[in-house]
Amino acid sequence: MGRKFFVGGNWKCNGTLEEVKKLVGTLNAAEVPSEDVVEVVVSPPFVFLSTVKALLRSDFAVAAQNCWVRKGGAFTGEISVEMLVNLGIPWVILGHSERRLLLNEDKEFVADKVAYALSQGLNVIACVGETLEQREAGDTLNVVSEQTKAIADKVVNWSNIVIAYEPVWAIGTGKVASPAQAQEVHYELRNWLNVNVSPEVAASTRIIYGGSVNAGNCVELAAQPDLDGFLVGGASLKAEFVDIIKSATVKQG
Numbered sequence: 268m269g270r271k272f273f274v275g276g277n278w279k280c281n282g283t284l285e286e287v288k289k290l291v292g293t294l295n296a297a298e299v300p301s302e303d304v305v306e307v308v309v310s311p312p313f314v315f316l317s318t319v320k321a322l323l324r325s326d327f328a329v330a331a332q333n334c335w336v337r338k339g340g341a342f343t344g345e346i347s348v349e350m351l352v353n354l355g356i357p358w359v360i361l362g363h364s365e366r367r368l369l370l371n372e373d374k375e376f377v378a379d380k381v382a383y384a385l386s387q388g389l390n391v392i393a394c395v396g397e398t399l400e401q402r403e404a405g406d407t408l409n410v411v412s413e414q415t416k417a418i419a420d421k422v423v424n425w426s427n428i429v430i431a432y433e434p435v436w437a438i439g440t441g442k443v444a445s446p447a448q449a450q451e452v453h454y455e456l457r458n459w460l461n462v463n464v465s466p467e468v469a470a471s472t473r474i475i476y477g478g479s480v481n482a483g484n485c486v487e488l489a490a491q492p493d494l495d496g497f498l499v500g501g502a503s504l505k506a507e508f509v510d511i512i513k514s515a516t517v518k519q520g
């Protein structure tokens with residue numbers, strides 16, 4: 268199947284220039300498994316992207332946290348896909364629940380962004396996930412399938428997409444999904460891809476987990492068969508992120 272373990276660090280709206288440089292220094296000094304074993308991508312706020320790209324070790328890549336939905340132009344405050352391509356930024360995170368919920372990005376808008384970013388050569392970390400209310404109503408699988416379907420309806424080539432399953436109730440709350448809860452949704456998402464896209468896409472697409480991942484819970488999560496890595500928030504701002512990267516070796520044994 269060849270799904271290389273993927274660890275993303277989503278720095279969200281955090282950090283000063285000094286803090287960002289210090290964090291990059293920590294990452295650069297870290298001993299981690301080789302690029303054959305794990306793909307590492309960190310996502311600083313837009314204003315620090317160039318600095319991080321210039322200073323970061325060459326085996327780690329950078330991602331933007333958002334982009335405009337179509338070609339750039341008269342869209343005050345937005346950052347275009349073309350600009351990211353121009354700066355050599357290879358990845359973008361799209362559809363994060365903080366943008367879906369706080370900035371009212373609906374699934375069609377997210378899917379349009381994914382399709383446009385891919386069309387211009389970016390790799391996309393596409394986030395899906397249910398709220399606590401939706402989980403308690405038994406709607407988890409419906410919600411994540413609908414979010415994935417919106418993307419699948421607009422995307423032909425899946426080779427540059429990583430899906431991040433991030434249950435909203437687990438983000439920044441310290442309430443991590445149990446390994447079994449995560450595995451169940453990852454399995455169902457892969458099954459959805461199998462039935463609705465193709466067996467090849469289901470087998471090759473990485474589905475990573477996000478929501479209160481830390482050094483203490485990453486190994487058990489990483490051991491789940493349909494979990495191909497992590498999208499880490501809070502812990503990606505700390506040296507602990509290195510331990511999370513190292514959990515990739517769980518897949519080797």
Ligand SMILES: O=C(CO)COP(=O)(O)O
Pocket residue numbers: 277363433437438439440441477478479480498499500501502
């Ligand atoms: O939203 C997340 C990553 O995109 C997860 O955030 P936390 O790891 O802080 O829960």
